Amino acid sequence: MQGTFRFSFGPWNIHEGADPFGPEVRKTIEFNTKLAAYKKLGFDGIQLHDDDAVPGMDNMTPAEIIKAATELKKVLDDHGLTPEFVAPRMWFAPQTIDGGYTNNCPKCREYALERTKRTIDIAKALGTKNIVLWLAREGTYIREAKDPVVATERIGEALQMMLDYDKDIRVMIESKPNEPMDHTYIPTIGHAIAMGLMTSDPSRVGCLIETAHALLANLSPSDEMGFAMAHKKLWSVHLNDQNGLKFDQDLTFGAVDPRRALNQVRVLDQHGFGNNGEWVGLDVKVMRTQKEGVDMRHLDVSRKVFLRLLEISRSLDDAKIAEMVGTRDYEELNYYILDSMLK
Numbered sequence: 001m002q003g004t005f006r007f008s009f010g011p012w013n014i015h016e017g018a019d020p021f022g023p024e025v026r027k028t029i030e031f032n033t034k035l036a037a038y039k040k041l042g043f044d045g046i047q048l049h050d051d052d053a054v055p056g057m058d059n060m061t062p063a064e065i066i067k068a069a070t071e072l073k074k075v076l077d078d079h080g081l082t083p084e085f086v087a088p089r090m091w092f093a094p095q096t097i098d099g100g101y102t103n104n105c106p107k108c109r110e111y112a113l114e115r116t117k118r119t120i121d122i123a124k125a126l127g128t129k130n131i132v133l134w135l136a137r138e139g140t141y142i143r144e145a146k147d148p149v150v151a152t153e154r155i156g157e158a159l160q161m162m163l164d165y166d167k168d169i170r171v172m173i174e175s176k177p178n179e180p181m182d183h184t185y186i187p188t189i190g191h192a193i194a195m196g197l198m199t200s201d202p203s204r205v206g207c208l209i210e211t212a213h214a215l216l217a218n219l220s221p222s223d224e225m226g227f228a229m230a231h232k233k234l235w236s237v238h239l240n241d242q243n244g245l246k247f248d249q250d251l252t253f254g255a256v257d258p259r260r261a262l263n264q265v266r267v268l269d270q271h272g273f274g275n276n277g278e279w280v281g282l283d284v285k286v287m288r289t290q291k292e293g294v295d296m297r298h299l300d301v302s303r304k305v306f307l308r309l310l311e312i313s314r315s316l317d318d319a320k321i322a323e324m325v326g327t328r329d330y331e332e333l334n335y336y337i338l339d340s341m342l343k
């Protein structure tokens, strides 16, 4: 069963180029200008943080937030864009310095839960049932700071709260082992899937796999995808690339290791990813060195690389591969794959 591929990205994927060592190097591109670029780049889906959708939401009432999100829905419709998911940005506010759901301060945890309810309100107003949880600060810099049992239970309770708050939503956990924290509590996709078991409805808890996050855990992204697909839990992906174990680079898809990228495309395609409406998200960041005016190329290139790799994957002769697997001639298979990629 082949996959069906539609592409999405988030407004954060086009940015001003600031890094921890230097300021912004490009002018801000207005949100509406970004929206207008999606279709031209070949993308039909938009991913949003709650405050991408409703800026300033922490100073607004729930009714005001819903009104603003309803207005945004019309704008997205005008651009022909489908909102793929909404994610609470739980790593910016002063209340989330030490995490959201796992914060040691009860008032801060309360903030995290309330903020998450608003995220769900926004998703409902925009017409998507998908909530992504990238658990950025749910972890520690030193192990003694939090009790890992209590922290895990608190994440489970937050998930339960979300499922109870709105019976239609489903939650996709985006695991990542580190950064900004030294260690996070949901480092891999196995952990993410296990979290669903702490709720009364595991069928509404799935995952989003990001290439770079799997690599930061020193795992194979395509195997992580396979594991999640075998559990029927791969509901979205964030494809990008990563050059070894360092900070999360969000490089152009396939830029470091095209074969590793091929294997991600291949597992998605061979197991019908997208046939139930899943999107291919490209969570790629503009290089700081990129000049104004050409700072969306990484999205265009990532999508094109995906489609080129899809062509290569589909051109492979399955019978030939089965034969080489049958005779256990993996070196010949190695050459067959490399030769197909180098043509």
Ligand code: XLS
Pocket: 049, 087, 088, 089, 132, 133, 134, 174, 210, 238, 283
């Ligand atoms: C981080 C993520 C993040 C989520 C949504 O890698 O891309 O932005 O997808 O919170």
Ligand code: MG
Pocket: 174, 210, 238, 283
């Ligand atoms: Mg991501």
